[in-house]
Amino acid sequence: MTRPSLPFLAPPGPDNSVDLPSLSTPIAQVFSPELNPHNDRALQQKTVVSWLDDNGYSDLASKVLSCGTNYAYLRCPNGHEKYAKLHCKLEFCPDCGARGSRIHKTRATRARDRLLWAPVLGYAVFTLPGDLAASHLSKDTLKRLEQEAGKIVMTHFGAAGGSNRIHFAGDALGHLQIHVNVLFALENTNGIGKVDKAILDAARDAWTVFVNSHFNRTEKTTVFHYSFATTGPKKANKIKYVFRPIIDAFKFMVLPDEDKHYIVGLRGWHNTRWFGKLSNSTYKKYLTGKGIEYQKHQNDDAYLSKICPVCGEKFRYIETVHKYDLPIYRLRRLDNDTLVDFEVFNALQTGKKSGGIFSAANETEGGLRPCSAPPQTPPKSAPVAPCFSFMS
Ligand SMILES: [Zn+2]
Ligand SMILES: [Zn+2]
Numbered sequence: 001m002t003r004p005s006l007p008f009l010a011p012p013g014p015d016n017s018v019d020l021p022s023l024s025t026p027i028a029q030v031f032s033p034e035l036n037p038h039n040d041r042a043l044q045q046k047t048v049v050s051w052l053d054d055n056g057y058s059d060l061a062s063k064v065l066s067c068g069t070n071y072a073y074l075r076c077p078n079g080h081e082k083y084a085k086l087h088c089k090l091e092f093c094p095d096c097g098a099r100g101s102r103i104h105k106t107r108a109t110r111a112r113d114r115l116l117w118a119p120v121l122g123y124a125v126f127t128l129p130g131d132l133a134a135s136h137l138s139k140d141t142l143k144r145l146e147q148e149a150g151k152i153v154m155t156h157f158g159a160a161g162g163s164n165r166i167h168f169a170g171d172a173l174g175h176l177q178i179h180v181n182v183l184f185a186l187e188n189t190n191g192i193g194k195v196d197k198a199i200l201d202a203a204r205d206a207w208t209v210f211v212n213s214h215f216n217r218t219e220k221t222t223v224f225h226y227s228f229a230t231t232g233p234k235k236a237n238k239i240k241y242v243f244r245p246i247i248d249a250f251k252f253m254v255l256p257d258e259d260k261h262y263i264v265g266l267r268g269w270h271n272t273r274w275f276g277k278l279s280n281s282t283y284k285k286y287l288t289g290k291g292i293e294y295q296k297h298q299n300d301d302a303y304l305s306k307i308c309p310v311c312g313e314k315f316r317y318i319e320t321v322h323k324y325d326l327p328i329y330r331l332r333r334l335d336n337d338t339l340v341d342f343e344v345f346n347a348l349q350t351g352k353k354s355g356g357i358f359s360a361a362n363e364t365e366g367g368l369r370p371c372s373a374p375p376q377t378p379p380k381s382a383p384v385a386p387c388f389s390f391m392s
Contacts (some may be wrong), residue, residue: 010094014210026223038283044249046168056205057264063088069323071339074315076308080316083326084303085337090267092252097245102303102337107243111163111183112297114278117287118185120193121235122162123242124153125225126180126207132215133178136262139269141214142166142178148210149180150275156203157195159184161276162282165242169251170262174257178388179352181242185278186228200226246271302348303338309347 045064052061067088074082091097098104115121126149127133137145146164153159162184170177186193204224211222227234247255247263253264277286287294298304306315332345340348 041094042099043324043392044253047253048092048094048249051260052264055257055261060090060267061266062089067093071321071323071326073318073321075318076311076313076315078308078311079296080310080315081331081337081341082302082306082308082344083321083331085323086320091245091247092249092263094249095246097252099244099248101245103260104240104244106304108123108236108240109297111239111272112207113294114274114287115163115183115185115239116232116235116297117290117292118160118187118191118235118326119230120186120189121238122153122157122159122182122186122193123190123227123229123238124149124157124182124203126134126152126182127223127225128211129217129219129222130176133209134176135178136176136259137178142269142274144214145180146273147275148207148214149182150273152203152206152210152385153182153184154276156199156206157186158188159182159276159316160187161185161274161278161286163242163278164275167244167270168246169255173251173254175255176262182253183238184276185240191230193230195226200224242273257347300332300342307343309351 005342026327049061049064052058052064067090068085070086071083072086074084074338085102087093087096087101087103089096089103095101096103126145128145146166150162150164153162165181165183166178168176168178168182170179185389204222208222208226212219229238252260252263274280274283277283278386284294307313308315326339328339330341331339332342333339333349334345
């Protein structure tokens, strides 16, 4: 039976007032976000949910549908309160899979704590031959790719450690394009990220040898890119880029069904893999030894921070609350995902002004930035608009 095409996937109709370079160009590049039907979250959600429902993933469909409807209620021993929105964390969810989503921001913030200190942040991309990159590689194979990429940057670049993350889609729409991204800390380079061509050649050769032996191929060479960042803003941008969602709702929906099933089958798999001295078991000791506060950015993030900004005690999880049951009359909205009581709100505002606990909001490293200054005293009604944005 032929299904009627869903509105989300329908090609844009002719519009003589706009000079469309090509209908195959992602429409996002042509229209402003407000006019772009592909950026309509509600429509995206409807399309994703209906596909999941029709393909035997009703449990996931309801997770996507209820994403963001509940909040974790957190309270410190002195009664100061915070409500943090809960998410489904599925990459094909229009909210969680969007760039700048809370999930993206959380991943990037944690990564900044582990990587931003590095005098030089190296960035390498290891690619696969086209047919392999578009195939359904097993979780074990993906893990092997990450392990090998980490090994190569440690061996050939002398990296202390770093993070691997696989991206499943490139710029081209409609097929998978699996490649490994590696961010790694370089020390003892006197702050210089440039490396000899011989090193790049050796790293590429090592990757080619691995690809040939692992996949039983006879490739002459493989495509390998290296770049680096030495300033705070550039390092933060690389982190934000590498830790972006692996596939968003739009790229997911334009994939053939068999690729969609593959992506859905990867849920629960840990894509981000830390290695070397920055691996999960060693990074705290390693960074503490260098005098680096390994939770600074997380503590500076109002949503993630476990510390009450009023009294310094720890927030504890109390219960989960539906959004309609939020005691909105005694809360202030900090951003789309975080509400706090008036005392916490004022403490955060004071801290921000004095460059204290929330000074991260004023950093210029491409992460959080303040919107126009919110009022210092809470109004009697209506929560204020979101105050932080991840998008720059
Ligand atoms: Zn979600
Ligand atoms: Zn407190």
